Amino acid sequence: MALFRTVSFAEQYPTIDGDRVYLRPPQMSDHAEWAGLREASRDFLTPWEPIWPADDLTRGAFRRRIKRYSEDQRNDQAYPFFVFRRADHALVGGMTLANIRRGCAQAGSLGYWMGASHARQGYMTAAVSMLIPFALETLRLHRVEAACIPTNAASIALLERTGFKREGYARQYLCIDGRWQDHLLYARLKGDGQV
Numbered sequence: 339m340a341l342f343r344t345v346s347f348a349e350q351y352p353t354i355d356g357d358r359v360y361l362r363p364p365q366m367s368d369h370a371e372w373a374g375l376r377e378a379s380r381d382f383l384t385p386w387e388p389i390w391p392a393d394d395l396t397r398g399a400f401r402r403r404i405k406r407y408s409e410d411q412r413n414d415q416a417y418p419f420f421v422f423r424r425a426d427h428a429l430v431g432g433m434t435l436a437n438i439r440r441g442c443a444q445a446g447s448l449g450y451w452m453g454a455s456h457a458r459q460g461y462m463t464a465a466v467s468m469l470i471p472f473a474l475e476t477l478r479l480h481r482v483e484a485a486c487i488p489t490n491a492a493s494i495a496l497l498e499r500t501g502f503k504r505e506g507y508a509r510q511y512l513c514i515d516g517r518w519q520d521h522l523l524y525a526r527l528k529g530d531g532q533v
């Protein structure tokens with residue numbers, strides 16, 4: 339029955355091509371560029387993310403990250419992507435469709451980050467717009483959820499621009515930057531149509 343279908347890819351899930359950026363599954367050879375961008379963006383990103391483990395940017399931690407990503411993808415649990423600028427193939431950010439729930443939910447949660455020097459250039463708007471058809475059509479999800487802290491103006495603008503609707507408010511929803519913080523809840527449903 340279509341509603342309860344899961345999806346599996348023979349090997350790696352596909353790269354998603356767009357005009358300005360493309361989304362590709364992370365791979366071990368991305369480590370140096372990823373670590374450099376994350377380190378350079380530390381002050382920009384850490385107020386909005388879970389606390390980074392002390393060894394987060396090391397090669398060993400990245401190897402474990404890649405292993406986890408590939409297990410998650412094989413089990414249809416999560417689909418991480420790095421965002422690359424088409425013009426020069428530079429890594430500019432990342433996004434993950436995680437916590438996939440099948441059965442009668444057919445839902446997943448979207449998270450994203452942009453390197454500080456690449457912010458406010460429309461890259462994440464493009465990337466989210468490209469991920470939505472992958473989530474709703476290729477993966478056959480019914481709902482993509484996202485949550486953000488009420489003071490995160492950039493994230494709110496991004497979600498509203500890409501067709502997410504505000505659905506609610508969850509108290510102390512996620513532990514971000516070391517504190518349980520309230521979040522606005524957003525979702526984009528299969529029937530919400532093009533933006």
Ligand SMILES: CC(C)(COP(=O)(O)OP(=O)(O)OC[C@H]1O[C@@H](n2cnc3c(N)ncnc32)[C@H](O)[C@@H]1OP(=O)(O)O)[C@@H](O)C(=O)NCCC(=O)NCCS
Binds near residue numbers: 463491
């Ligand atoms: C949220 C984030 C991923 C947006 O990425 P981005 O590539 O800069 O987004 P875009 O350039 O596509 O911009 C999306 C919209 O947000 C607006 N915006 C971006 N930064 C903003 C800011 N600091 N304040 C207000 N609006 C902002 C943009 O102007 C754009 O809207 P508009 O074109 O209608 O004006 C990025 O700001 C980021 O990584 N922030 C820190 C980490 C974070 O917040 N992660 C998400 C946690 S929920």
